[in-house]
Amino acid sequence: MDTLVDATAQSDAWMKAGLAAIRAALTGKNPVWVAIKALVSGLSGKAKVALVHILALEVLLAPVLLVLLLLVLDVAAVRAAAQ
Numbered sequence: 001m002d003t004l005v006d007a008t009a010q011s012d013a014w015m016k017a018g019l020a021a022i023r024a025a026l027t028g029k030n031p032v033w034v035a036i037k038a039l040v041s042g043l044s045g046k047a048k049v050a051l052v053h054i055l056a057l058e059v060l061l062a063p064v065l066l067v068l069l070l071l072v073l074d075v076a077a078v079r080a081a082a083q
Contacts, residue, residue, distance in 0.1 A: 013042025 020038035021031035040048065 013039050016042045 017039035021035035024034035
């Protein structure tokens with residue numbers, strides 16, 4: 001395992017996240033959170049800023065999407081009741 005880790009030490013963040021998840025699964029920890037932490041720590045500064053902006057945009061747009069979904073369901077219920 002150490003040879004594999006040393007070989008991928010110079011690779012991208014995705015590979016490091018995958019290895020961290022495997023290592024966490026073998027030790028009984030939650031591999032999802034460990035992989036997310038490893039992925040974020042392996043990203044460049046610009047990628048981290050872009051990730052924060054995407055998450056903030058998602059939080060801002062979630063209520064709008066919920067209202068649109070409720071509107072579509074309301075229209076579908078009215079159409080079903082009219083037939």
